Amino acid sequence: MIYLVGVDPVFQYVNEDSEEHPEELRGLLISFLGDNEIDLIAEDFDQADKEDLDYTEIVGQTVALDHSISHRFISPDSSECEEYDIQDYADLLKIKQMSGWTEREFEDAVTDSNGRREEFLLEALEHDLNEDSSVLIICQNINVEGLCDLLEDESYEYEVIDEMMAESL
Structure with missing residues (x-):
């Protein structure tokens, strides 16, 4: 499970x-x-x-x-982020401002990057995820939501x- x-x-x-x-999470x-x-x-x-x-x-x-x-x-480290093309929200925001992306292009880039992160997270656990x-x-x-979809x-x-x-x- x-x-x-x-x-x-x-x-x-x-x-x-x-x-x-932090105390809320701990509890x-x-x-x-x-x-x-x-x-x-x-x-x-x-x-x-x-x-x-x-x-x-x-x-x-x-x-x-x-x-x-x-x-x-x-979490992916910086080299894994580069390899998987996983970008931080703040970095994508900077790219949007510099490149003139539309709001839709920005949202698509965030969604795509998050999807790659979610795939990375599950790959990192592939040896731990089994029925037992x-x-x-x-x-x-x-x-x-993306992790739930992948699962x-x-x-x-x-x-x-x-x-x-x-x-x-």
Whole structure:
């Protein structure tokens, strides 16, 4: 079984500017783990952001460690983003501004890039996804629907646990 939790990234890390968001995710994960046996927590979180975010903790990783559950980051690194042509939203926004894309062209580029990211995330888990495994994927909200479509196409059993949005974003 595959479980998905979609989040705004501010839920995933703790730093001096963190509000209640990381604790909301921690509470959700701990509650969920109390009722479900999970083999792996797979997290889409770019560790390269450490300098910019100055985080002291990544919530999914800590919860996995505290509950003796395997944890793995499944985000593409910069070379994999280049190889798979996965672009950050902010980078696509810059391209839109510089190239004069229409809003439709921009939305198509975002959708295409997100689709490639979703395919990458599932490929990163292909050895972990089988009928005997129970995997919890923490990913960005924007990727939940696409991941569900891919899981359905591959006949995986899945459930969306929650989609956490920060009101201030």
